[in-house]
Structure formats: structure tokens, C-alpha cells
Amino acid sequence: MSAPLTPSQLRARVRSGEHTGNTSGYCEGFVQANVAILPKDWAAEFLQFCQLNPKPCPIVGMAAQPGDTNIEGIGPDFDIRTDVPSYRLWKNGELTGEVNDISDIWTEDLVTFLIGCSFSFEEALLADGLEIRNLSEGRNVPMYNTNLACRPAGRFHGNMVVSMRPFKPVDAIRMIQICSRFPSVHGAPVHFGDPAAIGIADINQVDYGDSVTINDGEYPVFTACGVTPQAAIMAAKPPFCITHSPGCMVVTDLPNSRLAIL
Amino acid sequence: MSAPLTPSQLRARVRSGEHTGNTSGYCEGFVQANVAILPKDWAAEFLQFCQLNPKPCPIVGMAAQPGDTNIEGIGPDFDIRTDVPSYRLWKNGELTGEVNDISDIWTEDLVTFLIGCSFSFEEALLADGLEIRNLSEGRNVPMYNTNLACRPAGRFHGNMVVSMRPFKPVDAIRMIQICSRFPSVHGAPVHFGDPAAIGIADINQVDYGDSVTINDGEYPVFTACGVTPQAAIMAAKPPFCITHSPGCMVVTDLPNSRLAIL
Numbered sequence: 001m002s003a004p005l006t007p008s009q010l011r012a013r014v015r016s017g018e019h020t021g022n023t024s025g026y027c028e029g030f031v032q033a034n035v036a037i038l039p040k041d042w043a044a045e046f047l048q049f050c051q052l053n054p055k056p057c058p059i060v061g062m063a064a065q066p067g068d069t070n071i072e073g074i075g076p077d078f079d080i081r082t083d084v085p086s087y088r089l090w091k092n093g094e095l096t097g098e099v100n101d102i103s104d105i106w107t108e109d110l111v112t113f114l115i116g117c118s119f120s121f122e123e124a125l126l127a128d129g130l131e132i133r134n135l136s137e138g139r140n141v142p143m144y145n146t147n148l149a150c151r152p153a154g155r156f157h158g159n160m161v162v163s164m165r166p167f168k169p170v171d172a173i174r175m176i177q178i179c180s181r182f183p184s185v186h187g188a189p190v191h192f193g194d195p196a197a198i199g200i201a202d203i204n205q206v207d208y209g210d211s212v213t214i215n216d217g218e219y220p221v222f223t224a225c226g227v228t229p230q231a232a233i234m235a236a237k238p239p240f241c242i243t244h245s246p247g248c249m250v251v252t253d254l255p256n257s258r259l260a261i262l
Numbered sequence: 263m264s265a266p267l268t269p270s271q272l273r274a275r276v277r278s279g280e281h282t283g284n285t286s287g288y289c290e291g292f293v294q295a296n297v298a299i300l301p302k303d304w305a306a307e308f309l310q311f312c313q314l315n316p317k318p319c320p321i322v323g324m325a326a327q328p329g330d331t332n333i334e335g336i337g338p339d340f341d342i343r344t345d346v347p348s349y350r351l352w353k354n355g356e357l358t359g360e361v362n363d364i365s366d367i368w369t370e371d372l373v374t375f376l377i378g379c380s381f382s383f384e385e386a387l388l389a390d391g392l393e394i395r396n397l398s399e400g401r402n403v404p405m406y407n408t409n410l411a412c413r414p415a416g417r418f419h420g421n422m423v424v425s426m427r428p429f430k431p432v433d434a435i436r437m438i439q440i441c442s443r444f445p446s447v448h449g450a451p452v453h454f455g456d457p458a459a460i461g462i463a464d465i466n467q468v469d470y471g472d473s474v475t476i477n478d479g480e481y482p483v484f485t486a487c488g489v490t491p492q493a494a495i496m497a498a499k500p501p502f503c504i505t506h507s508p509g510c511m512v513v514t515d516l517p518n519s520r521l522a523i524l
Contacts, residue, residue, distance in 0.1 A: 169454045176438045177450060188439060192431045193455065197479055217459055262524065 004028065007251045008077055014251075015082040020100050022247030023085060028123065031185075031256055032249035033060050033074075033114035034226040035084055036233060037102075037242035040066040043111035045154030049232060050113070052151035056160050056228030058116040058184040060254070067108035075253040080112045086245035093237035098245055110242070115226050116185035117249060118163060120256040124178050133166050133212040140209035140247075141165065143225050147199025148190065150228065155236040161208070161227040162190060162198070166218040175221060181260045191222040198222065266290065269513045270339055276513075277344040282362050284509030285347060290385065293447075293518055294511035295322050295336075295376035296488040297346055298495060299364075299504035302328040305373035307416030311494060312375070314413035318422050318490030320378035320446040322516070329370035337515040342374045348507035355499035360507055372504070377488050378447035379511060380425060382518040386440050395428050395474040402471035402509075403427065405487050409461025410452065412490065417498040423469070424452060424460070424484040428476040434483050441485065443522045453484040460484065 005013070007027045013019040023032055038046050043066070050057035061071040069079045081103045089097040089105075118141065122132055134141040141163045148160040167175055172192055180188045195203045203220055204211050208227055214220060230243055244250065267275070269289045275281040285294055300308050305328070312319035323333040331341045343365045351359040351367075380403065384394055396403040403425045410422040429437055434454055442450045457465045465482055466473050470489055476482060492505055506512065 169456075169459070170452065173438055173450050173452075173454070176435055177442050180439050180442075188435050190432065190435070192435070193481055194431075194479070197431070217456070219455055 007253050008075055010251050011075060011077060011083045014085050015079065017100060020085050023249045023251050024119065024247055027251045029256055031060060031252045031254040031259060032117050032119045033252060034117050034230070035080070035087075035242070035244040035250055036113040036115065036229060037080065037110050038113070038233070038238060039240060040109050040111055042155070042236070042238045042241070045156055046113065046229075046233070048153035049150070049156035050115070050229065052153055053160075053228070054183070055187055055190065055224035056150065056226065058186060059113060060116045060184055060259070061114035061252070063112040066111050068112070069106070071112060071114060073254060074114065074250070078252075081106045084244050084250055085248040088243045088245050090234070090238075090241045090243065092239060093234045102242060114250055114252070115229055116259070117226050118186060118223065119249070120185040120259055121179050121182045123256055124182065124260070125175060128174065128178055130167070130171050130175060134210070137212050139212055142206040142211050143208035143227055144195070144200045144222075145207045145231075146222075150232065156232045158228070158232040158235050159199075160190070161225045161231055162222040163209070163225040164203070164220045164222050166212065166214040166220050168218055172219060172221050179223065181262050183261060184259045186224045186226070189221045189223045192219050195220060269515050270337055272513050273337060273339060273345045276347050277341065279362060282347050285511045285513050286381065286509055289513045291518055293322060293514045293516040293521060294379050294381045295514060296379050296492070297342070297349075297504070297506040297512055298375045298377065298491060299342065299372050300375070300495070300500060301502060302371050302373055304417070304498070304500045304503070307418055308375065308491075308495070310415035311412070311418035312377070312491065314415055315422075315490070316445070317449055317452065317486035318412065318488065320448060321375060322378045322446055322521070323376035323514070325374040328373050330374070331368070333374060333376060335516060336376065336512070340514075343368045346506050346512055347510040350505045350507050352496070352503045352505065354501060355496045364504060376512055376514070377491055378521070379488050380448060380485065381511070382447040382521055383441050383444045385518055386444065386522070387437060390436065390440055392429070392433050392437060396472070399474050401474055404468040404473050405470035405489055406457070406462045406484075407469045407493075412494065418494045420490070420494040420497050421461075422452070423487045423489040423493055425471070425487040426465070426482045426484050428474065428480040428482050430480055434481060437483060443524050445523060446521045448486045448488070451483045451485045454481050457482060
């Protein structure tokens, strides 16, 4: 068995076109991030939206200047134009294409945001011996639209999207403790128990991802989700923007443990 | 309005017989403790029981030697023989009397234990803006026997006793975070939701204290309770022991904030 890839090695493979798929399971121990790339005249409002809604929109990296292709701390070789396995292109809130490289469409007008993702805290939960149902069932995490309003900022607004993981109460309490240590990857859950209390009509009808089994004695535990900022962008309909394709994240040099506040 | 009493001033009033009632609401900001006084040949096993069951039996002070009447850190003037407003005397597990001073029955054979109490974390919850139902309804906290077995130590054994406070999920999550900072006053809850899952047949039938209202959308949240070690002592039936009377605690010089690990 060969040694696992370092983040820099994986990024090199992505850059060369050798790796074009999802990044789940790669580079254990390192932060993976959601991507949002917006025109400069939308960036300030988006930054404010993230600042006002840190649980669903935790910023783990942001380009220092419009046009910058590297982000301090993500990796010396990091280039946002080539290092995401798959990009989605959007015009006026509509998906217009999916590509593996954005070098030819990059402009000095674009501002890159990297937003925390649940992979970081899931790793900490697994290390503590907790079962994560979507992983043990080999599915995507179930995600739902809610009636929990985000605080609006300029043209960005919308409700929070949440992910759900079922736990027995004793494990949910431990999960809350562990996730509280990771505020920059969504932090503590926002709700547990009755789905209707946050506007979810049917726990078996997901809005994104897959549904998972909830056993007797377990409660659904709901965590703010990084799909929230994407949903807000789609609703704001900027003339042009770029995101990662689902599951195809930026793999960074940041150790997950560095996101733990304690 | 006169200045609130310091712990030392309250202890002086208790010592002089001026204050003989409960200590709830006195000396805000300072740790109050449960009392257990056992003969020397029972003390080592009781200490082990507390060590094995730190959530229900968190030791905040212990006499350095049998017969010691002061405990390091509790207060320079502290005297266990006179500074508890009301004591309960027990023989072979049976209550035999209630007194305000144990000076005349004190022996060099007795070992004092002070055990953390929920007042400390309740203060932190109130300061954070959470409602504590038993306080807002002017009742004692509801407490229940459970089927959660303590780890036995010598002659000490039994199931955990828990206190219950109802919260909406978002407040329960915050409560779990705050209580996690206070491991020496029972720490994070041990359960929430279905009472039957921990052996409580009817949430409206308390085993100690009073029942409280649980509103729609709220879940009962269960915390390990300092009644647990008392129940274990009663079950072990030492030939003689002394406890505080319910609500009549030792008021210490320890700031509650010093019990917070973070």
C-alpha cells in the first residue's frame, strides 16, 4: 500500500487533470473547503452575509485581493483556477456548465471564498468512536431547507440549510461538545428532535443528499450546512459566479486540528 | 439595601445560630457544596466511589486527615462542625435526627467530603439568559432515580439520580455547552428526551424535589445529581454518618467561575 497523498500531492494531481472526482476520503486530517467565486462588486456583500451567519457560512480562507489565485495558508502551490477537481459555472443563478479548469475564464475581477465543510468535524466524531450514519450507510449526508432565516446582507438572503445526523441522546451530547470545538466548520448543532420545529415537513424527504436510517431511541441532530451560502448565491442571482461541484472540494494544507478552538 | 453577605459572613451567621435555613440565593457567585461525613473506615471506599462516578459525585473538597474540621480552600474560618445550617444524622442508613451543630458529636474518626452542587452551573445558565423552569416556578428541581448504574466501589453502589430541566433544543444545546465547562458540578447532561430510556416511568412522578411544567417543543434534559452519593451512602448503611439537610449547603469561598475549566 502506498503512502496516502499529501494535500500538495493531491492538488498536483487535480491540477494535471489526473484527479477530477470527489475528494471525500482523501488527505485525512486536512481541512477541505467549499468554494464560492464572485465578481468583485458582489464580494463585499457576500463577505458581510458570511460574517452575519457564521454557523452556516464559516470562512476558512478568502483571497486578499480580487484576481488573487492563491490564498494565504491554504498551500504555497495553491491555485484556485486549477486545484478544484470540478467547477460549476453559474449565470444569473442558473447552472450553465461544469468544467475541470477555469484558467481560460479567470478574470482579475473575481474574488475567491473558501468556506468550512463538515468533513473536519466528522473526522473528530469518528475519532471519538461515534457512528456517522451517512458514512456507515455509504450515502451523502441528508440536507434540508429550514425556516431558520439567515441575517440578510445586501442582495444575499435566505433560510439556513442544515445537514442531519441521527444519534442517541448520550452520543448527541458528546457530538455537541466535539462540534462546539470547531466553530469554523459549522460549530454546535442548531437543533435536535422534532423536524417540524425548524420547518422540515418530512425527515424522509431530503432537499439535498440522501436520507438515512433513524433508529429507535435516536434523535435527528441538525447542523448548519455549507449549502446555505450556495443557496443564497443562487437566490441573489449574480450575473456570473463559480462554485465547486458537490463533493469536489479544495483540499488545503490546514490540519483539521488547527480549526479546533480548544 | 444592605450589601450581600460574603461567604465568610454567612458562615459566621450559621455558626452563631442566626441562620439555620437553606442557602439557596445567598452569596451569589460562590460555590455551595453537598456534605457527606463518614467514619474513617468507610472513607476510602467512598472516595473511590466518587472517583469512579465523577459526574454524580464531583468532589470539590475533602478533609486532608480524619478529624480535620477545616478544608483547604473552602475558607480560612470554615469549621464543618458548625458551618452547615442543618445536619442530618444517620445510623445504619436510617435518619435518626436533624441538628444545627455537630460539635458535641464530632470525633477524630470522621472524614468530611464536599460534593459539587447544581447551583454553580444554574448561575452560569441564568447569566447566559436561559430560563431554569424550577426557579421560575419557585420549586425544587425535579429529581429521579434512573436505571443508569454507578460503578461500584466496595460497599458503595447504586443507580444514578438525575435532576431534570426542560429546554427547547436550541437552549438545550447552549446548556450542554455551558455545563460542559463545569465538570466539578456534574458537567454535561447525561440524557435528554425520552425518560423511559433511562428508567423513568413517569416524568410527572418525581422521586425527590418537585415536578415542573414541560411546554410544547421542550425536551427534558437530565443531569447527574448530587443526591446520587447520598443514595449510595443510605444503601451502604454505614453505622454512622452525617449529611447536610436538603438545601442547607456549605457556602464556600470558591468563586463559581473557578470551577469552569474554560
